[in-house]
Structures are given as structure tokens and as C-alpha cells.
Amino acid sequence: MTLDACPHGLFALDQEQLRSPYDLYRQWREMGPVVYLEDQDIYIVTRHDLIKSVNRQPVLFSNQNPLGPSSALAAEAIAAVLADFSEEAVTRATIVLNRGNVLFTADPPEHTRHRRLLNVALKRSAIDRIKDDIDLIARQAVGSIERGTVIDLNKALAVPVPIHCLATLLGVPRAYTDDFHRWAEAINASIGSAMSEDKIREVIQDQMDFWSFFEAEIVSREQAPGQDLLSAIATATSAIDAPLTLSEKVGFCSQLIGAGADTTTKLIGFATLAMAQDQSLQDELRQSPEKIGPFAEEILRLEPPVQGMFRVTTADTELDGTHIPQGSMVWLLYGSANRDDSVFACPNHVNLARPNPGDHLSFGSGPHICIGANLARQVAHSVLTQLLVQTERIALPESAEQPTVLPSYVMHGLASLTVRLT
Ligand code: HEM
Known part of the structure; x- marks a missing residue:
């Protein structure tokens, strides 16, 4: 057709x-x-x-261009602006922009090698190891939100918590949370939307800062590895594969920051909006916390961040x-x-008892299926649990207009979400 x-x-x-x-x-x-x-x-x-x-x-x-036409156009616009930057800057910004030709932008056999080397770092047991940290980050973040006044849930919770959890997993100090946010925005700036020349210059500078920071962190862990994810990336080996190059390692970090923080933010935003719009749904989730997992899957299905x-x-x-x-x-x-509807009955509605809650494609499928899905699910679960446990009511302000969504047809998320917690 x-x-x-x-x-x-x-x-x-x-x-x-x-x-x-x-x-x-x-x-x-x-x-x-x-x-x-x-x-x-x-x-x-x-x-x-x-x-x-x-x-x-x-x-x-x-997967040579997984983010589509707007990214290809942005690459051309950025290449034009890069003409007045140094050669090193051009190389680094291009690698970050192209996601380092690792995983996300790679095809077999390179992609197969990358997954073999990196899957282990993000498997369920690696996330379970920091589950208590994630719960604590979520508990403190929800606890510090002022009650009874209107707040932007994105600023207070949905943006900082996934970034803080990712930084914890990587083994980077909390002080860098703001930088992570800035870098994530720079890495994702071109997806599904256009950029002005000034914005391009700002984004390139942020991408260079990102590179310098992660290069130094990786090199230090190559020499003295610890227990964190960055050490696992720095020292990844397999019996049959050539080790990752430094560009591949930094490229993978750019994917983690670009793909990992922002997407979970969007999931938390849409889940909170759905709860704020429906008090009986909130009550059901408070009474039956075992339904929080299926609820998050339904929100992923109905409002996929990608x-x-x-x-x-x-x-x-x-x-x-x-x-x-x-x-x-x-x-x-x-x-x-x-x-x-051949896969999901009554597909436009939340159904907490759906027989196939995980069959949605919001994490993709096949060899490129999201490598961070375990982390995303855990972070969302901890945040939603804390929101429900620590409040009696999550409400939209009386005067609330329809929330604005971000200007992209690929990345789907709320620009802000005003709510009142009591
Ligand atoms: C709700 C949160 C998330 C959503 C909706 C999401 C969604 C996706 C989707 C749709 C893909 C692409 C699959 C394809 O090519 O078809 C993907 C890939 C990827 N995601 Fe996620 N993601 C999320 C969280 C995360 C997190 C937390 C991380 C990192 C810690 C992460 C890292 C990645 C990486 C590195 C890839 C590339 C995998 C590959 O090509 O082999 N994502 N994600």
C-alpha cells in the first residue's frame, strides 16, 4: 500500500x-x-x-542507521559545522554521533562479537547486585519531594533517578549526575527532530566533554579494574573474540548514556501520568504491589519510549x-x-491480568533487543513502588492542560509532568 x-x-x-x-x-x-x-x-x-x-x-x-532519516540529516549538518573544529574533535564527535559503530549501529559479525563481550555486564544478576542501591535512590528521591504543592515530576524524579542508577551501575560518582543528563541530551539531540547551528555547536562541545571523561575512566579501569560496569566494559574478554578497542568502549558508553537514561525517564513519566489520571488504578496498585510489574509492562506497550x-x-x-x-x-x-489486536486483546486498554504482558516490542526483538531492559525494569519498578508506598494520592493539578510531548516521532516522552503528591 x-x-x-x-x-x-x-x-x-x-x-x-x-x-x-x-x-x-x-x-x-x-x-x-x-x-x-x-x-x-x-x-x-x-x-x-x-x-x-x-x-x-x-x-x-x-542497523547502519537505526535512528532514521532525521539522524542522517543531522549528521550532514553536524559535519558542516565540524569544519572549524580540530581533527581530534571531529573524530570524537563523529564516533559519539554514530554511537561508535558498536552494538546499536553494527551488523553481524561485529554485532555478534559486541553482544558476546557485553551481554554479561548487564545480565539480571548484575542488576540484582545493585537492587538495594536502586531501591535506596528511589526511596530518597521520592522522600525528598515536597508534599501538597505542584511539582514537575520529570525534574524531581523521572530524570535524575535513572541517571543516578546508571551512574551507580557504571561506578561513576553521583557528582556527575548533571553531566550525565547533559551528555544524554547531547547524544540524543538529533533523533527525530532538527537542530539549529547554535544547538549543533553546543551538542558537539558536550559530546567532546563526554569523550574525555569516559576515555580517562576506562583507561584507569583497564589498569586497575573494580566491580563496576565500567570495569566490565574496560576488561571485557571472550574465548573467541578480539577485545574491544578504546573507541568501541567509549562508543558503548555513549549508547548506555544515550539509550539508558532518557528512555527510563519516559517510562516513569507515562506510568505516573496514567496513575494520576486514575485514582482507582492507584488504589489497586497500592493494595496489590505484585501488579506494579504488569502495570509497567502495559505502559511500555501502550506508550513505547522508542x-x-x-x-x-x-x-x-x-x-x-x-x-x-x-x-x-x-x-x-x-x-x-x-x-x-491479533496479539493483544483490547489493545488500547491497560489490562493488569494480560496473559502475555511481556510480548510487546518496546525493547525491540531479535539480536538487537535492548541490552538494558533488566536495568530499566528494575529502576521503573523501584520508582513506582516508592511513589505508591510513600503517598496516598498522586494527582494532576486542577488547572492541568494536556502535557506537552517532546518534538520527536521516534523518541516518545513528556516534556514535563506537573503533579501533586499527598
Ligand atoms: C524503558 C527503557 C528502555 C527502552 C524502552 C529501550 C528500548 C530499546 C530499543 C527499542 C532498542 C533497540 C532494539 C532494536 O534495534 O530494535 C534498544 C537497544 C539498546 N538499548 Fe535500550 N531501552 C531502554 C533502556 C535501556 C537502558 C537502561 C540501557 C542501558 C543501560 C539501554 C541500552 C541499550 C543498548 C546499548 C541498545 C543497543 C543494543 C543492540 O543493538 O544490540 N536501554 N533499547
Whole structure:
């Protein structure tokens, strides 16, 4: 099915459309499993089973540009601005911008080697080791929020806690939390939106600071490793693989900061909004804390922080009858798959007793499935638990307008969330 113009302003970053693109996604799903947007020159894969099938073919559907057209445009704009920076600056900013050609932007066999070397560092037992720290960070952050007044939950909780947890896991002092936030914003600045030249200059400077900091931290851990994640990255080995290079190590850190902090922030924001809008849901979760896990999965399914990932075809191919030429951009629309009613009954509603809560694609699927999902789930669970345990009511202010969402059709999150805790 071909559409010659995107009808609803998604790509024009229209607020209303970005806040809830799901009706548009439903229309695309009804048009077919593959919809070609002629004006964007993108093939959108809308259905759950077909997206999973594409993700099982990482060579044919390459990850060379997983963040899509806006990132490619940003890379060109940044390259133009970089002309007046030093050669070293250009190399470093390009590596951070390209996510270091490691994991996220790599294809097999390099990607397979990266995963073998790094999977162990983020497996469930590594997260379990710092679970008490995560609980403590969440408890203190919720405890320090003023009661009875209107606050921005993003500023007070959803932004700092995931960053602080990530810094703890990496083994970096808490004092760097603000820098982590700045670096995460710099790394993600170009995803699904455009940047001014001034913004590009600011972002490049932040990316250079990021590089200098992590290079020094990694080199010191290569010499004297500890128990933290940065030491695991610095010293990662396997029986059959060449060790990671320094660029690969810093590139991986840029992915952790870029992919890890911001996304969990968005999950906490949407989960808190859903609770603030529905007192009976809050009460149910307070009475039955074992439902907090399924609730977080439902929010992930309904409001995926990453709406979809892009692939580039490395050969002519066909997807469910649609011919796709080599070099085409394919958008795997996870936000659509998550509401595919052949997989999820009553897909637009929260169901805490859903039989298949983890079948959503918000962490992707296949070889590129999110390496940080265990951490994200633990952080969200600790924060939501503390919010519910330490309050009687999470409410939206009486005068609340619809929350503004960030201007990106890829990264889906609230720009701010005003609530009152009592
Ligand atoms: C709610 C939170 C999160 C969401 C929704 C999320 C989502 C995703 C998605 C959709 C992918 C891409 C899968 C694909 O290519 O199709 C991904 C990959 C990745 N994520 Fe996450 N993520 C989250 C948290 C984290 C955290 C906490 C970390 C790090 C600590 C992390 C690190 C990564 C990395 C490094 C990759 C690349 C993996 C690869 O290509 O092999 N993410 N994530």
C-alpha cells in the first residue's frame, strides 16, 4: 500500500499527532503490514509478526542507521559545522554521533562479537547486585519531594533517578549526575527532530566533554579494574573474540548514556501520568504491589519510549508481497505492533491480568533487543513502588492542560509532568 503524503503531520512534529499517534498507526495497520510513505521514502512495517520476522534477519535489514532519516540529516549538518573544529574533535564527535559503530549501529559479525563481550555486564544478576542501591535512590528521591504543592515530576524524579542508577551501575560518582543528563541530551539531540547551528555547536562541545571523561575512566579501569560496569566494559574478554578497542568502549558508553537514561525517564513519566489520571488504578496498585510489574509492562506497550527503529535493506527483498529495493529505509513501528489486536486483546486498554504482558516490542526483538531492559525494569519498578508506598494520592493539578510531548516521532516522552503528591 502506497501513501503519497503523510496525512496527519506526524513528521511535521505536530503536538497533537505526536501525543497520540496511535490512531494513525491503526489506519496504517489496516492498510497493510507494509505501508510505503512516498514523500518520506520510508517503508513502514506495522504488524507484530512481520516486525519480529524482520528482526530475525539482521544482515538483510541492516542497523547502519537505526535512528532514521532525521539522524542522517543531522549528521550532514553536524559535519558542516565540524569544519572549524580540530581533527581530534571531529573524530570524537563523529564516533559519539554514530554511537561508535558498536552494538546499536553494527551488523553481524561485529554485532555478534559486541553482544558476546557485553551481554554479561548487564545480565539480571548484575542488576540484582545493585537492587538495594536502586531501591535506596528511589526511596530518597521520592522522600525528598515536597508534599501538597505542584511539582514537575520529570525534574524531581523521572530524570535524575535513572541517571543516578546508571551512574551507580557504571561506578561513576553521583557528582556527575548533571553531566550525565547533559551528555544524554547531547547524544540524543538529533533523533527525530532538527537542530539549529547554535544547538549543533553546543551538542558537539558536550559530546567532546563526554569523550574525555569516559576515555580517562576506562583507561584507569583497564589498569586497575573494580566491580563496576565500567570495569566490565574496560576488561571485557571472550574465548573467541578480539577485545574491544578504546573507541568501541567509549562508543558503548555513549549508547548506555544515550539509550539508558532518557528512555527510563519516559517510562516513569507515562506510568505516573496514567496513575494520576486514575485514582482507582492507584488504589489497586497500592493494595496489590505484585501488579506494579504488569502495570509497567502495559505502559511500555501502550506508550513505547522508542516508537520504532529503522533498518536499511542490503539487497532487493520482499516483505509480505511488497517489493523493497536495496538501500531502502524500513521503519519497524513498535508502537503499532504493540496495539496489534491479533496479539493483544483490547489493545488500547491497560489490562493488569494480560496473559502475555511481556510480548510487546518496546525493547525491540531479535539480536538487537535492548541490552538494558533488566536495568530499566528494575529502576521503573523501584520508582513506582516508592511513589505508591510513600503517598496516598498522586494527582494532576486542577488547572492541568494536556502535557506537552517532546518534538520527536521516534523518541516518545513528556516534556514535563506537573503533579501533586499527598
Ligand atoms: C524503558 C527503557 C528502555 C527502552 C524502552 C529501550 C528500548 C530499546 C530499543 C527499542 C532498542 C533497540 C532494539 C532494536 O534495534 O530494535 C534498544 C537497544 C539498546 N538499548 Fe535500550 N531501552 C531502554 C533502556 C535501556 C537502558 C537502561 C540501557 C542501558 C543501560 C539501554 C541500552 C541499550 C543498548 C546499548 C541498545 C543497543 C543494543 C543492540 O543493538 O544490540 N536501554 N533499547
